[in-house]
Amino acid sequence: MTDVTKDATQFDRIIERYEKTEESLLAILQDFQREFHYVPEEGIRRLSEVMEVPASKIYAMGTFYKALSLTPRGRHTIKVCTGTACHLKGAPQILETLERELKVKRNGTTEDGEFTLECVNCVGACAMAPVTIVDEKYHGQTRPSKIMDMVKKQVGS
Amino acid sequence: MEKISVTIDGRTFEAEKDRCVLDVAHENGIYIPSLCYNSEVTSSGGSCRVCLVEAHQGGRMRLVTSCNYPVRKGLEVKTDTPLVRRIRRGVLELLMARVPDSEVILEMAAAEGLTEPRFRKDEGESERYKCIACALCTNVCAEVVGVHAIAMTERGADKKPATPYHKPSEVCIGCGACAYACPTGAITLKERDGVRRIWGRDFEMVRCSVCGTPYIPVAQVDWIVSRTGKDRSFFDKCPDHR
Numbered sequence: 355m356t357d358v359t360k361d362a363t364q365f366d367r368i369i370e371r372y373e374k375t376e377e378s379l380l381a382i383l384q385d386f387q388r389e390f391h392y393v394p395e396e397g398i399r400r401l402s403e404v405m406e407v408p409a410s411k412i413y414a415m416g417t418f419y420k421a422l423s424l425t426p427r428g429r430h431t432i433k434v435c436t437g438t439a440c441h442l443k444g445a446p447q448i449l450e451t452l453e454r455e456l457k458v459k460r461n462g463t464t465e466d467g468e469f470t471l472e473c474v475n476c477v478g479a480c481a482m483a484p485v486t487i488v489d490e491k492y493h494g495q496t497r498p499s500k501i502m503d504m505v506k507k508q509v510g511s
Numbered sequence: 512m513e514k515i516s517v518t519i520d521g522r523t524f525e526a527e528k529d530r531c532v533l534d535v536a537h538e539n540g541i542y543i544p545s546l547c548y549n550s551e552v553t554s555s556g557g558s559c560r561v562c563l564v565e566a567h568q569g570g571r572m573r574l575v576t577s578c579n580y581p582v583r584k585g586l587e588v589k590t591d592t593p594l595v596r597r598i599r600r601g602v603l604e605l606l607m608a609r610v611p612d613s614e615v616i617l618e619m620a621a622a623e624g625l626t627e628p629r630f631r632k633d634e635g636e637s638e639r640y641k642c643i644a645c646a647l648c649t650n651v652c653a654e655v656v657g658v659h660a661i662a663m664t665e666r667g668a669d670k671k672p673a674t675p676y677h678k679p680s681e682v683c684i685g686c687g688a689c690a691y692a693c694p695t696g697a698i699t700l701k702e703r704d705g706v707r708r709i710w711g712r713d714f715e716m717v718r719c720s721v722c723g724t725p726y727i728p729v730a731q732v733d734w735i736v737s738r739t740g741k742d743r744s745f746f747d748k749c750p751d752h753r
Contacts, residue, residue: 395675395676398675408653408659408660408662408682409659409675409682410649410659410660410661410662410674410675410680410682411659411662412675413662413664413673413675413676414662414663414664417664417665417666418664418665418666424676
């Protein structure tokens, strides 16, 4: 992954789109997450400065929400649903296949920074079990033999 | 302030409306055990569940945490019924299982005749071995000190107070109010050779010009001076020699 040095202006560009109120914090953190694939420490420090909100408070938010990550993540996120229905329909095999093929452990990021692999517990789409979510796209009735092709097709590599 | 009368354990007291049951009870010599509440901290309380009591009002009874339950007209509180004792024992057993090393909780449990919890004891990491995640430390830091050096991070079983990224905080003034307020002694504050260590940061202490005792962190003096405009020389001497 190319390491972009993050200077304050990158964060300011996002921060200035919002009102200077505490209610904007979560939306800004989500934007950081989208832009950088995680919430960088420098981003929290800058946000704290500009918004005049204690860094401890923003850091606490970062640790609270599952949608925010404080460590760098892959360009693409693959979530394997391991809820009850998906589990019965073969989610463990899907997960194992992805772990093997991508050479990454669950909740880890591949060495090239392409993929982060995660488990989630039920996404409310049990009728489509087993479900795998690549970035924002939901795939139903996934199978171990087809999963890698499907992922490659979607991300185009 | 509107005064009302409230009954606690069969005795009737005059009290200011909306004060919490726990404060009114304690002021009148009725003991209710508690951990997470400090009457000096508005945002404290309601998390440890140790101070549960029966609140009878309008023909109904509810178990409530006395530290954040307001006294109102016609309220009758019972602090020592079989139900209260049973539930409190359960709460203490859970706390014992969660933080097996806390002397305070062991003592409280012993007072209820408990030595071992029914539940499996938590292995825990040493750093939060005594922490019950009550947030009194973070509330004190934010509300009383006004520094916001620490906040409650993570959630669920992992919830714990921490500085951002668990790094030494730049804003912490080393006052130690968090360690002082902590009901279970979970926050370590160490002092040696005029240096105080807390939350992973070392603070140089000001020595009293009379007795030579290091008694306040330089960073705390800076904070007080910047906030109040008080003369810095005031802190040359410790409270005993002023």
